[in-house]
Amino acid sequence: MYALVDCNNFYASCERIFQPKLKKKPIVVLSNNDGCIIARSDEAKALNIPMGVPLYQIESLIKQHDVKVFSSNYALYGDLSNRVMQSLHALVPQLEVYSIDEAFLDLRQMPYHDLYAFGQEIRQTIWQWTGIPVSLGIAPTKTLAKAANRYVKAHAKETGVFVIEDNFTADIALAATPVEDIWGVGRRYGRFLAGHQIQTAFDLVQMPDSWIQKHLKIVGLRMVRELRGEICYGLELEPHPKKGICVSRSFSNTLTDLSLIEEAVATFAARCGEKLRKQKSCANLLHLFLFTNPHRENDPQYFGSKVLHFSAATHSGFDLVTMALKALKLIFKEGYRYKKAGVMVSGLVPENNTQTVLFDINEPKRLKDHRVFQTVDALNRKLGRDTIRIATQGKGWTTHQTQRSPCYTTRWEDLLVIDERIDFRGKHLRGLY
Amino acid sequence: MKFTVSSSVLLKQLAAINGVVSTNPIVPILENFLFQLDNNLLTVTASDLQTVMVTELPVESSDKGAIAIPAKLLLDTLRGLPEQPITLNIDSDTFGIEIISDNGRYKLSGENPIDFPKIPSVNRAFSVELSSHALSNAIANTLFATSTDELRPAMTGVFLQLGADYATFVATDGHRLIRYRRYDVKSLVDTTMIIPRKALNLLKTSLPSESVPVKAEFSQANAFFSFANIRMICRLIDERFPDYENAIPTNNPNVLTISRGEVLNSLRRISIYSNRTTHQIRLKLTPPNQLVISAEDLDYSNEANERLLCEYNGDEMEIGFNAKFLIEMLNNLDTSTLSFELSAPNRAGLVVPLEKEDDEDILMLVMPVMLNTYA
Numbered sequence: 001m002y003a004l005v006d007c008n009n010f011y012a013s014c015e016r017i018f019q020p021k022l023k024k025k026p027i028v029v030l031s032n033n034d035g036c037i038i039a040r041s042d043e044a045k046a047l048n049i050p051m052g053v054p055l056y057q058i059e060s061l062i063k064q065h066d067v068k069v070f071s072s073n074y075a076l077y078g079d080l081s082n083r084v085m086q087s088l089h090a091l092v093p094q095l096e097v098y099s100i101d102e103a104f105l106d107l108r109q110m111p112y113h114d115l116y117a118f119g120q121e122i123r124q125t126i127w128q129w130t131g132i133p134v135s136l137g138i139a140p141t142k143t144l145a146k147a148a149n150r151y152v153k154a155h156a157k158e159t160g161v162f163v164i165e166d167n168f169t170a171d172i173a174l175a176a177t178p179v180e181d182i183w184g185v186g187r188r189y190g191r192f193l194a195g196h197q198i199q200t201a202f203d204l205v206q207m208p209d210s211w212i213q214k215h216l217k218i219v220g221l222r223m224v225r226e227l228r229g230e231i232c233y234g235l236e237l238e239p240h241p242k243k244g245i246c247v248s249r250s251f252s253n254t255l256t257d258l259s260l261i262e263e264a265v266a267t268f269a270a271r272c273g274e275k276l277r278k279q280k281s282c283a284n285l286l287h288l289f290l291f292t293n294p295h296r297e298n299d300p301q302y303f304g305s306k307v308l309h310f311s312a313a314t315h316s317g318f319d320l321v322t323m324a325l326k327a328l329k330l331i332f333k334e335g336y337r338y339k340k341a342g343v344m345v346s347g348l349v350p351e352n353n354t355q356t357v358l359f360d361i362n363e364p365k366r367l368k369d370h371r372v373f374q375t376v377d378a379l380n381r382k383l384g385r386d387t388i389r390i391a392t393q394g395k396g397w398t399t400h401q402t403q404r405s406p407c408y409t410t411r412w413e414d415l416l417v418i419d420e421r422i423d424f425r426g427k428h429l430r431g432l433y
Numbered sequence: 434m435k436f437t438v439s440s441s442v443l444l445k446q447l448a449a450i451n452g453v454v455s456t457n458p459i460v461p462i463l464e465n466f467l468f469q470l471d472n473n474l475l476t477v478t479a480s481d482l483q484t485v486m487v488t489e490l491p492v493e494s495s496d497k498g499a500i501a502i503p504a505k506l507l508l509d510t511l512r513g514l515p516e517q518p519i520t521l522n523i524d525s526d527t528f529g530i531e532i533i534s535d536n537g538r539y540k541l542s543g544e545n546p547i548d549f550p551k552i553p554s555v556n557r558a559f560s561v562e563l564s565s566h567a568l569s570n571a572i573a574n575t576l577f578a579t580s581t582d583e584l585r586p587a588m589t590g591v592f593l594q595l596g597a598d599y600a601t602f603v604a605t606d607g608h609r610l611i612r613y614r615r616y617d618v619k620s621l622v623d624t625t626m627i628i629p630r631k632a633l634n635l636l637k638t639s640l641p642s643e644s645v646p647v648k649a650e651f652s653q654a655n656a657f658f659s660f661a662n663i664r665m666i667c668r669l670i671d672e673r674f675p676d677y678e679n680a681i682p683t684n685n686p687n688v689l690t691i692s693r694g695e696v697l698n699s700l701r702r703i704s705i706y707s708n709r710t711t712h713q714i715r716l717k718l719t720p721p722n723q724l725v726i727s728a729e730d731l732d733y734s735n736e737a738n739e740r741l742l743c744e745y746n747g748d749e750m751e752i753g754f755n756a757k758f759l760i761e762m763l764n765n766l767d768t769s770t771l772s773f774e775l776s777a778p779n780r781a782g783l784v785v786p787l788e789k790e791d792d793e794d795i796l797m798l799v800m801p802v803m804l805n806t807y808a
Contacts, residue, residue, distance in 0.1 A: 240732070309582050311607060353711045355755055356779060356800040357607045359675045 001115060002235075003105040003138040004145040005088060005122065007081075008153075010101035010132070011039035014080045015070050017131040018408045018416060026067040030055060033252045034071050034401060071401035079409045080132060087129045091122055096235040104142055106235050119161035139164035139173075142233050143226035146183035147173050147201060174202040174227065184223040189216060201227055242279060247271040248342020254293060255338045261290070262325060263394035267386075268343040269324035270393055273317040276345060277377060282313035282354050284347030286320065288327035293339035304331030312362065313347070313354045316369035317376070319362075320345070321390050436470055436494035437520045440534070443490065444511040446477060447504075449663055450486035452635045453479040454504045460550075465501035467549040468521075470494055478552065479504065484632045485552050486639070487664040498525050499546035506541050553655050553666060560650040561595060563618045565640045565660055567792070568647050571602045572637045574613045574795060577761055579630045580606035587672035590627040595620035599794075603677050607800075609758050610677055614794040627674055628656055632667035639663060681798055682781055685774035687747025689718055690787070693771050696724075697763045699739045703728045704756035706737035713802045714756040718775075720745050728756070752778045753802040762797050778804060 007013060011029040016022050026043035030036065036054050047065055049058055055069070062069060081100045088095055094106040105122075107115065119136040126134050135157075137148025144164050151173040152162045164170045180190030182201050192215070198204050204212075205227050213221045222232040247268040255261050265288065276283055289305040306327040310319065324343050349355070356363070376388045386393065406414035447466065458464055458481060467478040475492045478485060500523050514534055522531040523543070532539040572591070580588035585607070592603040600618035604611050640647075641661060650657040651669075658665045700714065707714050707728035717725040722745060727738035752775060763771070768786030775782045784797040 309584060347710075349711050350708070352805050353708070353713050353753065353802050355608055355711070355802050358605060358610060358677075358680045358781065358798075358800055359607065 001107040001110075001138055001140055002142050002145045003092075003107055003115075003119065003122075003136050004098075004142070004149040005103050005105060005126075005134050005136050006149050006153075007084060007101040008133040008135055009039060009041050010081070011070075011072065011077055012041035012044070013132050014077050015068075015073075015405055016041070017080070018405070022068055026065055027070065028062075028067055029070045029072055030403070031072060032401075033250050034403070035250065038072065069403055071404040073404050073407065075407045075410045076405065079407075080130065083130045084126060084132055084134070087126055088122070091125060094235060094237060096237060097239075104145065104235055107138065115165070116161055116163050119163065120159075123160050134160070136161045137164075137173075138162070139170075140229045141226040141231050142235075143183050143223055144170065144173070144229065147177045147227070150181055151176050170229065171202060174205060175200050177201040179204055182223065182227070184219065189220070242281075243348060244344055244346035245272050245275045245283075245348075246342060246344040247275070248289070248340065248344075250340045251338065256334075256336070258328075258332055258334075260394075261332065261338060261341060262328060262392060265290075265324050265328050265341055265343060266321045266390060266392040267394075268341065269320040270317050270386075270390055272343050272345045273315055273320045273373070274377065274380075276315035276320075276348070277351075277373060280351045281348040282315045282351050283320075283345035284310055284313045284349065285345065286310065286323045286327065287344040287346065288324055288331065288341070289344075290328070290331055290338055290341045292336050296337075299337055300335070302333060302336045304333070306331045312357045312360055312366070313349050314366060314369075315351060315373075316366055317373055317390055318369055319366070321392060325392065434470055434494075434496040434498035434500070434523045434525055435520065436475060436492040436496065437518055438475070438490070438492040439516065440511055440514045440519045441516045443519075444508070446488045446490050446662070447508055447511065449639045450477065450479045450488050451504060451508060452638055453481050453484050453486045455481050456505075462501060462544055462548045463550075464503060464505070465544055465549070466504050466507065467499065467501050467546055468523075469499045469546070471497055478549070480550055480552070481631075482550060483629065483668050484635060485666040486635065487552070487666075489662045498523065500525070500528060500530065501544040501546050501549050502530055503541060503543070510539055553652075555650050555655075555657055556652050559622060559624070559652075560648055561600075561618060561620050563600075563615070563647055563649065564644050565647050566644040567615050567618055568649075568658075569637060569640045570790075570793065571600075571613050571615060572633045574765060575602045575604035575611045576630060576633055576637065577765060578604040578606055578609050578611045582606070586670055587627060587674050590629045590670045591633055592625065592627050592674040592677070594625045596623050597621070603674070605675070605677060608755070609762065609800065610680060610798040611762075612677070612681070612796045612798075615792055616794070617792040624651065625674070626651060626656065627670035627672060629667060629670055632656075632665065636665055639665070680781065681796070682776055682783070685776045685783060687718065687745075687750060687775040689724060689743055689745045689747075689773040689775070690770060691724065691741065691743040691773075693763055693766060693768055693786075695741060696726075696743075696771075697760065699726050699741055700756055700760050700763070703737050703739060704760065706730060706735045707756055708732070711802060712756045713753050714759075715751060715753050715804065716773075717751045718745050718747065719749050720747060747775070750775065750778060751804060752782065753804045754782070754799060755802055758799050762799060766795070766797075 012027040015027055026047055027041040028037045028044050028049060029039040031038045036052050037049060040049055044067060085097050085103060088103055092105045093109055096104040098104055115138050119138055122136060123134055126132060135149055135152040137145045137152055139145040139148045148162045148164050152160060155176060156162050164173055177200055179185055179193045179198055205224055209221060212224050226232050285307055287307045291303040292299060292301050308323050308327050379388050408414055408416050463480055469476040472495055473491050474489060476489050478487045517535050520533040528543040528545060530541050530543050575591045579591060588605055594601040597619060599614045599616045602613040636658060645660050647658055647660040654669055656667050656669055703714055703726050704712060708730045714726055714728040722742055724741045724743045725738055729736035762784055766786045768788040770787040772785050773782055778801060781798050781800050786795055789795060
């Protein structure tokens with residue numbers, strides 16, 4: 001049996017841990033640059049605040065119901081996610097971290113016969129250890145576990161656990177799962193299936209294999225087999241090394257000035273370098289894209305994109321920034337209001353196995369750069385990101401976030417102070433004690 | 434205008450030049466063949482603006498005129514017809530075309546021949562004669578090593594260096610380099626040029642299997658090749674080729690001599706177990722006679738190694754290569770024994786065949802994959 005553990009309204013729950021007064025209050029979390037709603041607490045969902053809606057469209061609703069709004073604080077979410085995963089690790093022999101708030105657990109070797117009770121125990125423990133509420137779907141396959149988890153959220157919120165242990169329980173969960181919510185069915189296949197009168201997962205598993213393979217291909221057939229209880233996907237215990245790394249952000253204000261866009265692009269490229277060095281890879285290709293805001297239909301629209309090859313694979317920040325700026329010169333056009341840019345590196349190879357090249361005048365420089373960036377990375381880890389940076393990055397390029405909560409768990413300055421008389425260094429704030 | 438021709442003769446000539454016609458050209462007119470009729474002589478031209486191919490064939494006619502005919506439509510029709518005389522009836526005002534066969538009529542519409550781009554002419558008399566055998570060998574030995582990186586245009590073609598003693602063809606993609614010399618191709622004038630890979634590819638497929646003389650003429654911007662009744666004109670790449678002579682190491686004290694077939698088969702087996710992006714394999718050389726080829730893919734816990742007998746004079750050393758490059762290079766050699774000449778694990782390795790044709794000389798160079806770049 002597999003279990004899917006999913007944190008309930010993860011981002012909203014994270015914000016709540018350190019501000020217990022927000023319990024039972026509606027909370028929403030915003031995307032980068034405070035643009036759209038990307039997470040809602042149950043109370044906010046009850047107010048019919050839709051997912052992904054831009055903040056400005058629901059401002060009156062927010063005021064009327066006193067909804068608490070947060071900018072996204074990924075340092076906090078990442079750290080709390082880590083805590084949840086580590087706690088799970090202590091409870092089960094093997095798990096696959098599937099996303100920031102989901103993990104598959106391997107319960108095949110578990111001594112517990114009463115999986116429902118074990119599920120409850122996990123829920124209790126995670127709640128007690130981290131303060132994050134979770135739901136569990138337990139089933140013979142990963143796809144069914146996903147469906148069971150979805151069933152919990154829609155129909156069994158109070159208990160928080162649903163176990164598919166026989167055909168009866170499987171049918172209940174499948175009949176309650178609309179096709180477009182099945183793990184692996186996207187919007188396009190969802191529409192296609194609805195056109196064939198297939199509304200729920202239960203309808204789908206009744207279809208003959210040949211029909212499924214013809215229309216949904218082999219991946220679709222695997223999915224249906226999994227829904228019928230045959231294991232087609234095992235746990236992926238080791239994360240695969242990334243095939244490509246992308247750093248892209250929307251600008252908080254539209255930019256028209258080349259020098260400002262240069263700062264942003266240089267920052268993205270430098271960030272790619274940091275990530276490359278962290279996973280000990282070098283990149284062969286750099287892809288830069290830059291575009292205007294497609295929602296502003298009255299503005300002239302432009303989408304620029306360019307892929308450049310490095311003469312030899314590299315992870316030097318200098319090489320990456322130089323190449324990104326070269327690409328920018330090739331695609332930048334005056335007179336547009338740019339909204340978003342991004343740098344993607346691909347053709348990744350292990351840093352220790354790079355192909356050498358003929359006519360390479362940069363080889364000694366790359367070896368030197370390697371030493372430079374080892375030092376830069378070490379210093380930035382200690383003193384804070386971008387303390388040492390390439391001058392083109394400007395003063396440090398950040399997103400626009402006005403309502404971010406403190407990084408309670410990852411920054412000393414933000415550590416929660418319980419006794420206000422003493423700050424975190426043990427210094428007395430009032431001279432009376 | 435009207436002419437009669439054997440369907441199979443016309444098909445054969447059109448097929449020889451059809452490679453130039455791209456399916457979705459920048460200018461729609463280039464989807465057509467240009468037919469130019471001068472009494473008994475029909476000239477057909479295909480072009481993609483960079484490369485032009487022209488063929489001539491005799492037909493039965495007493496007319497003069499020109500028309501552009503859709504290439505795919507015409508070829509598909511001819512391919513479906515059994516051998517027989519066909520007549521093409523062309524209305525020069527409406528550009529309507531009627532093909533008349535034994536038992537059918539096919540109507541299609543052509544385009545105004547005026548729109549077809551003009552062919553550059555030879556404006557500087559400077560030419561070289563060579564055999565089609567020499568030319569096709571030179572292309573086959575170098576073309577695979579050209580680069581596809583359009584940002585380094587010089588490397589997307591084959592560099593040709595003509596001189597009084599021999600002609601040198603060089604191709605490189607930055608990771609390997611092939612130098613192919615022909616001692617039977619000589620020129621009174623010393624000159625160099627870069628011929629684009631697409632043109633050479635077309636030339637390779639249209640050169641006849643039997644050896645015929647080829648006349649190559651060069652002007653500042655174009656190259657002209659003519660053989661049998663076909664002519665090809667291509668624009669040269671106007672770039673500076675990298676200084677390849679200095680990239681070829683001269684002092685390579687470690688020499689490995691081995692059977693080409695054995696090492697090639699071993700590389701094919703070992704490379705299955707190599708990393709799927711880097712294709713890295715490792716050669717471990719121990720004097721006097723041992724070569725171990727190994728590979729590993731840490732992502733999938735795959736690894737393999739083989740021990741081969743060889744002749745090795747030099748220091749014990751380990752060097753990494755991209756197996757795909759080595760396999761492709763060894764595949765292109767026509768020799769039973771070859772030698773690897775090496776100096777250090779971070780310096781280029783040379784591959785030299787021990788048997789070759791009298792008039793040729795081949796040298797292949799490949800850059801290693803670092804076993805420990807930043808150690």
